[in-house]
Amino acid sequence: MQVNQIIEPTTVNEIISAIKNTTGPISIGGGKYSMGGQTAFENSLHIDMRHFNKIVNIDKTKKQITVQAGIRWRDIQKVIDPLNLSIKIMQTYSNFTVGGAISVNCHGRYIGHGPIISSVLGLKIITANGDIIIANREVNQDVFNAAIGGYGGIGVIAEATLQLVDNEKVERFHQVMDIEDYKTYFDKNIRNNTNVVFQNGNLYPPKYDKIMSISWQKTTKPLTDTDRLIDENENYWLESNLSGVVSWGNSGKWIREYTIDPLYYIPETVRWRNKEASYDVKELDPSSREKSTYVLQEYFIPVENIKSFIPKMSAVFQNNKVNVINVSLRHALPDHESYLSWANKEVFxxxxxxxxxxxxxxxxxxxxxxxEMTDAILSENGTWYLPYQPHATIEQFKKGYPNSDKYFALKNKLDPDQRFTNKLLDKYNPYAQNNLSHQKKKIKEYFRAEEQTILTVPEWYLVYNPKEYADYLKSGKNPSDFPFYKSIDEYWKLYDRSIKLTSEAYPENGEYKTMLQVIGVSMTMEYGAKILYENTTGRFFSLFAEEKKSKQEQIIIEAQSAYSDFIYQTAWYEFKFMPWIKKVWSASDNSDCSTLRKWERTLLFTLEFSFKAFYSKLIEYGAKSTYETPSNLIYLIVSNSDVIKENKDLKIIQKGNEKMIIAVTRWDVFTKEMIKLSEQNVKIFEISGNDEIAVSVIMNNSQEIKSKDVRLLYKSRIVTDDRLKRNVYFLPVTELLPFIKKAKSENITIEHVYDY
Structure with missing residues (x-):
């Protein structure tokens, strides 16, 4: 899935800045172990929380801990284990982040508890407008109830305060029984037994008639396993291969039930609670995912209905030849807090x-x-877990999660533009359907990073400057006098200013910065070579130049002009250099022009265009093998007006009640279309998800332009004409068309609108 931008924040301010400086969808990722796009969305700003992973505070007396949401359970365990404290509720595996665990309202194998919400004491949440909300059971309880199990739809969970418990020694017990007897056994021996810390039942496929209960109970016996935590470098070769054996078919499952498990559970085992809670998901990894993989699903069935559900589950698996490796039953008490609760009743x-x-x-x-399985689950008044593939229909989802309307209503209140989203929420969110906000999220490459409107200014200078050079030649001036050094200086001034401006207001765009450095160095080397040549050999041969140009020199000027026009709309490396070389050498010239000057210019031009032809192929190959072909369209939300007429460069994508989405061809055409729109009664509300844009104008040195909310970013020289200057302005997109109209009325040339 292709997102628009990825940030890895380490501070709250970085998260707030990223939210405020973008307008498109936002997706949030932690450990990224969900299986159905719950941490991502096309063209989104993706907030990777894994570096936001500090412990904020530990209260050993109250046994409470406050952490940043990107921290993994394992990293908490390494800190609290020496304090002989343990996490109260978490998943079986310790790789997950706290924020992710809270967002899915996780559970584990803990007895006497339900989902993690019961151990969460408070949250710090960053909303869609960049505000910070403190949410707990006393303040903003609705936000608390929606965010836990809310899959990132309410906001960014920045911090969480969790209840801890003592780390104790636990002993393993196991017993195999008929599934018919399991509920009775569980109620008698497990459910109300305060000594049981962990418990699960392994239901054996393919018959699903036998189950092994594995419990870990508090003990004072000596440790048989003295490790405090599982080694992070543990080799899971055996587990991976045993899963492979079980996946062979019914024979593999028989081997597991009657050989592998009986042998595995023979040893008496006493270990620390923390070690039993420090498993690594690597033990689930297949050796290869090229042709097959292992996947999870999870169903929550009211405890009184498991006997009637299991035959239905078995029928679905057997009728569809599902290769089930294991079914693990875990108990959970009801959760009446989370809006998207999966345990409205006591469940297995x-x-x-x-x-x-x-x-x-x-x-x-x-x-x-x-x-089919979802229908079977609903028939038993159950539901299913949402971190996996979101296959359920909207109707099924509403039945399985009856309080979802309450959740989405609060989400719409806090996030009316539905910015916090992912593949799961996008499917089931009623407020995201049938509106422009939803439609624009569906458009590939709709959203573009706003800082690129500034970062593209120096890049576009490498379009303007060749145009100046071509015009300089057409005016009949000596090419040796062209201000190459000033051009180099101007590029790097624009680069420095652009980097400074964006670093102050936006997350770092390292990839674009590197690209600007590369093309800047290339330009410096090319112009440096020309400075050396034109001020020596070129200037010498200019002594032989005559007022009348040879046919070859005229073609060279045409070629430079054609190239400068071409790159206004198309990548420079797509220009066809070699035909121009052929044209120069094919030209016949019987005029009285200087032969020395003619051949000197022809040879220099041949060398220049030959090198560019070779270099362009390298760049083209690198660009196409490294990057996707960029879209040549830019998308705008404008007022819904009949005065906007479609043409080959402007298309209406979606109409709303008062606004509509239009697509306009990018680059130079975009500027021309904006100039046309400025003459019509149209208002722009958003361009590529952004609310500000840069515009450059060409004006006399004595001119200035003042307009509402317009900020002058920098002034740039026109190196071939000291009477003119280039001003680059930064303004709200709502003011773009009025600004263009005002500039035209004052005889100021709109040079370019920088379309990100």
């Missing part, structure tokens, strides 16, 4: 671990049987 979680192919046919088959 059925964690399904299965193998599937990775081709499209296999994915389609999974979708088919998942929809």
């Amino acid at each position: 979680a059925f964690v399904i671990y299965y193998k599937q192919g990775t081709d499209q046919k296999a994915k389609d088959e999974v979708k088919k049987w998942t929809l």
Whole structure:
């Protein structure tokens, strides 16, 4: 999935700045172990929280900890284990981030508890307008209830305060029984047993008639395993290969049930609670995902309905030949707080671990049987876990999550533009459907980083300057007198100013900065060579120049002019250099022009265009192999007006009640279309998801332009004409058309509108 920009914040201010300085969709990622796009969205600003991972405070007396949301459970364990404290509720695996765990309202194998929400004491949340909200059970409880299990739709969870418990020794017990007896056994031995810390039941496929209960109970016995935590460098070769054996088919499952498990659970095991809570997801990784992979699903069934659900589940699996590796049952008490609660009643979680192919046919088959399974779940008044593939229909989702309307209503209140989104929320959010906000998120490359309107200024200088050079030659002036050094100086001044301006207001765009450095160095080397040549050899041969140009010199001027016009709309490396060389050498000239000057210019031109032809192929190959072909369209939200007429460079994409989305061809054409629109009764509300844009104008040195909310970014020299200057302004997109109209009325030339 292609996002528009990725940031890796380490401070709250960086998150707030990124939110305020963009207008498009925002997706949030932690450990990124979800399986259905819950951490990503096309063309979004993606906030990767993994570097936002500090411990803010530990209260050993109250057994509470406050952490930044990007921290992993494992990193917390390494700090609290020496204090003999343990996390109260978390997933079985310690790789997940706290923010991600809270966003999915996770659970584990803990007995006497439900989802993680019961151990969360408070949150610090950053909203869509950049505000910070403190949410707990006393203030902003609605935000608290929506954010936990809210999949990042309410805002960025920045900090969380969690309840801890003591780290204790636990002993493992196991017992195999018929599934018919499991509920009775669980109620008698596990449910109300305060000594049981962890428990799950492994239901054996393919018959699903036998289950092994594995529990870990508090003990004072000596440790048989003295490690405090599982080694982070643990080798999971054995686990990976055993999963492969079980996936062979029914024979592999028989081997697991009657050989592998009985042998594995023979040793008496006493270990620390923290070690049993420090598993690594690497033990689930297949050796290769090229043709197949292991996947999870999870169903929550009211405890009184598991006997009637299991035959339905078994039928779906068997009818669709699903290669189930394991079904793990975990118990959870009700959660009446989270708006998207998966445990409105006391439930058993059925964690399904299965193998599937990775081709499209296999994915389609999974979708088919998942929809069948969802109907079976709903028939038992159950629901399913949302971090996995969002196959359920909208109707099924509403039945499974009856409070979702309440959740989305609060989300719409806090985030009316539906900026916080992902593949899951986008599918089920009723406020995102059938409006321009939803439509623009569907358009590939709709959103562009706002700082690029400034960063493209020096890049565009490498379009303007060749035009100045071509015009300089057409005017009959000596090419040796062209101000190459001033041109180099002007580029680097624009570069320095652009980097300074963007670094003050936007997240760093390292990739674009590097590109500007590369093209700047290339220009400096090219112009440096020309300075050396034109001030020696070129100036010497200019002594033989005559007022009348040879045919070859005229073609050279035409070529430079054609090149400068071409790059206004197309990447320079697509220009056809070699035909111009051929044209120069094919020209016949019987005039009285200087032969020495003619051949000197011809040879220099041949050398220049030959090198550019070779270099352009390298750049073209690198660009096409490294980057996707950029879209040649820019998208705007404008007033819904009948005066806007479609043409080959302007298309109406979607009409709303008062606004509409239009697409305009980029680069030089975009500037021309904006000039046309300035003469019509049209208002621009947004361009590429941004609310500010840069515009350059050419004016006399004595002229200035003042307009509402317009800021002068910098002045730039026209190196071939001291009477003129280039001013670059930064203004709200709502003021773009009035600004253009005002400039034209004062005989000021609109040079370019920088379309990001």
